[in-house]
Amino acid sequence: MDRRDLYGYRDQRPDPKWPGDASVAINLVVNVEEGAELSLADGDPSNEPMHEVTSKVVSQPDLCRESHFEFGSRLGYWRVMRELDEADVKVTLNVCGRAAQRTPELLQDAVGRGHDLCAHGWLWQSPAGMSPEEEEAMMRRTLDAIEAATGQRPTGWHCKSTPTLHTRALAAKLGLLYDSDAYNDELPFWLEGEQGPMLVLPYQFDTNDMRFFGESPAFVQAKDFSDYVIETVQRLLDEGERWQSKSMLTIGLHLRIVGRPGRINALRDILRFIKSDPRIWIATRTEIAHHWRKQLL
Incomplete structure (x- = not known):
């Protein structure tokens, strides 16, 4: 049997019965990776090559790259949190283990504000x-490491980029509520595995501030990002009205990226838009996973 499912729900997409009869469930994910990037100084086999520009330093620790990542924990975190507090929105933090070990006070602060935790790999x-x-x-x-830093154990797993053929089964074995290593749908779905059915909450890369990076970035100004995300949400709301097709959308954020002063207004504008429409349910990944298990197990 082919391990890939190229059909998904077809045209029989289930009604998730989102709270308030919402058409779209939106989850904002704030990736906390500062201190977990590859570094020769930490005994890793190489330096992380990607920051505001792509570079490759092979003979010594890359102090430029280290400084770039440090911006996220020194400044970006607080700028992002102020916007989230002002909008009264709770997010899911994708946390790397070494980042949790190095900046436990930041994660304690985030948990104290009511934010959600997902594990994002050791590095x-x-x-x-x-x-x-x-x-x-x-x-x-x-x-x-994340539990030691915060007193709370993450409920889900989402690694960087490509998982292995074993990742999802291991997430189930470790008792996690969901896995997010999928980019193939706009609704959660179940997959059968050795440990029984595993819930998958798909993630999106297009509605992600990482697109400010790269040799030919898709986003340059803040409005490029916010306009794209808002247009995406408007289309999903339209599909909910026209075809009763409901969906889930992830908006991906990084402290060192959207936390820059020239980009943060994108987050402000996105939050204002999604807060203004009652057809949108803003939820953490844990809330979405519990809701799906209750409604569609």
Whole structure:
């Protein structure tokens, strides 16, 4: 049997019965990766090459790249949190284990504000190539570090980029509520596995501030990002009205990216828009996972 499902729900998409009869469930994910980027100084095999520009320093620690990531925890975090507080919106934090170990006070602050936790790998690195044993040990280390820093254990798993063939089964084995290593749908779905059915909450890369980066960035000014996200949400709301097709959308954020003064207004404008429409349910990933399990198990 082909392990890939190229059909999904077809034209029989289920009604998720979002709270308030909302058409769209929106989850904002704030990625916390500062201190977990690859670094020769930390004994990693290489330096992380990607920041505001792509560079490759191989003979020593990359102090420019280190400084770039530090902006996220020193300044970007507080700028993002002020916007979220003002809008009264709770988000999910995708947290790397080494970042939790290095900046526990930041995560304690975020949890104190009511935000949600998802594990994002020990390092900001794909687990591709790891054996099942290596990956399970890495996942346990990550979960333990985040729990030690915050007093709360993450409810879900989402690695950087490509997971392994074992990632989802390991997430189920470790008792996690959901896995987000999928980019193939706009509604949660169930997958059968060795540990029983596993809930998958898909993620999106197009509605993500990472698109400010790259050799040919899609977003340059703040309004490029907010306009794209708002147009996406408007289309999903329109589909809900015209065809009763309901959906889930993830908006991906990074402290070191959207936290810059020239970009933060994108987050402000997105929050104002999604807060203004009663057809939108703004929720954490944990809330969405619990709702789906209750309605569509």
